Amino acid sequence: MDNIAGVKARILGQVADAADESALETLRVAAVGKKGEVSLMMRGLGKMTPEEKQVAGPALNALKNEINSALAARKSALGDAALNERLRSEWLDVTQPARPAQNGTIHPISQVTEEITAIFADLGYGVAEGPQIENDFYNFDALNIPPEHPARQEFDTFYMHRADGDNRPPHVLRTHTSPVQIRHMEKHGVPCRIIAPGRVYRSDYDNTHTPMFHQVEGLAIDTDISMANLKWTLEEFCRAFFEVDFVELKFRASHFPFTEPSAEVDIRCSWKGGQLKIGEGDDWMEILGSGMVHPKVLEAAGVDATQYQGFAFGMGIDRLAMLKYGIPDLRAFFDSDLRWLRHYGFASLDMPNMRGGISG
Ligand code: PHE
Numbered sequence: 001m002d003n004i005a006g007v008k009a010r011i012l013g014q015v016a017d018a019a020d021e022s023a024l025e026t027l028r029v030a031a032v033g034k035k036g037e038v039s040l041m042m043r044g045l046g047k048m049t050p051e052e053k054q055v056a057g058p059a060l061n062a063l064k065n066e067i068n069s070a071l072a073a074r075k076s077a078l079g080d081a082a083l084n085e086r087l088r089s090e091w092l093d094v095t096q097p098a099r100p101a102q103n104g105t106i107h108p109i110s111q112v113t114e115e116i117t118a119i120f121a122d123l124g125y126g127v128a129e130g131p132q133i134e135n136d137f138y139n140f141d142a143l144n145i146p147p148e149h150p151a152r153q154e155f156d157t158f159y160m161h162r163a164d165g166d167n168r169p170p171h172v173l174r175t176h177t178s179p180v181q182i183r184h185m186e187k188h189g190v191p192c193r194i195i196a197p198g199r200v201y202r203s204d205y206d207n208t209h210t211p212m213f214h215q216v217e218g219l220a221i222d223t224d225i226s227m228a229n230l231k232w233t234l235e236e237f238c239r240a241f242f243e244v245d246f247v248e249l250k251f252r253a254s255h256f257p258f259t260e261p262s263a264e265v266d267i268r269c270s271w272k273g274g275q276l277k278i279g280e281g282d283d284w285m286e287i288l289g290s291g292m293v294h295p296k297v298l299e300a301a302g303v304d305a306t307q308y309q310g311f312a313f314g315m316g317i318d319r320l321a322m323l324k325y326g327i328p329d330l331r332a333f334f335d336s337d338l339r340w341l342r343h344y345g346f347a348s349l350d351m352p353n354m355r356g357g358i359s360g
Pocket of ligand 1: 175176177178256259262288289290291312313314315
């Protein structure tokens with residue numbers, strides 16, 4: 001059995017030296033595989049005398065077992081070493097501060113639109129939309145502004161280009177959100193309570209005017225709506241929007257072809273030292289136009305004006321944003337200056353804050 005001891009010493013030595021799992025596998029096949037060295041030795045048992053067999057059999061079995069467990073032990077040692085090496089090389093410092101991530105901000109216009117929508121949702125208003133490229137029927141005629149009406153000039157309208165000989169009705173960039181009144185009533189009828197926020201366009205440019213700006217239209221039509229409801233709604237809105245118990249509003253008699261009577265609303269503010277502040281000072285900023293919807297407008301939208309009446313208003317979203325967040329120049333809203341956007345923008349999880357709430 002010297003032979004067995006020698007084979008054992010050699011193979012166990014080789015197993016101990018195996019550098020990786022594939023070397024180990026080669027050794028396993030050569031030793032205890034079907035045609036391996038030990039397996040062949042076991043086959044030799046058949047030619048032995050029973051006495052020889054009694055000694056060699058258990059010895060060979062023991063040898064096979066020892067080799068198998070040496071292989072398993074070496075295999076797990078190699079595995080541990082590989083894991084340790086991975087842990088060492090893939091080490092991660094979880095205490096390291098994260099790299100600053102580039103976060104965008106919510107534009108004040110988007111923020112304020114959300115705030116307005118939330119307040120009117122509390123008052124039972126849905127949201128309607130209409131196209132920014134309008135035909136002159138919806139932008140003007142249906143709103144009681146016939147072609148020769150001077151209000152058409154006042155609007156500084158952008159007309160869409162028409163090739164010579166193209167005599168389709170003129171299209172314009174809508175000058176206000178009021179056409180959505182008509183589209184909504186035409187499609188959904190009355191009674192209704194909606195707001196319609198969106199972009200509008202007029203050829204105008206200074207620190208409170210840009211050629212593209214934003215309005216939110218309001219429309220409430222029913223059988224029993226009066227100017228008093230309009231006034232309450234607007235006051236309540238301003239209180240909730242500006243988060244104050246009291247806002248000073250001036251209802252100024254005015255004229256719009258599509259409302260009768262009409263009122264424009266100004267809000268008290270001050271512009272001292274490049275700062276715009278609401279609720280103090282001797283300046284007034286116009287924030288909206290409003291009035292009782294003209295019967296002709298209701299008729300143009302297919303509504304029976306002997307049965308129904310109601311109010312409408314159009315507010316400047318941009319101006320509300322300027323006032324609420326103290327932003328003095330409207331033009332900067334649309335310059336895409338990252339410094340401005342980071343300064344005046346909102347984090348994505350900022351919720352419209354409604355400390356004022358709606359009473360009544
Ligand atoms: N459409 C008007 C404007 O743009 C505002 C307005 C809307 C006035 C609704 C009265 C009623 O100036």
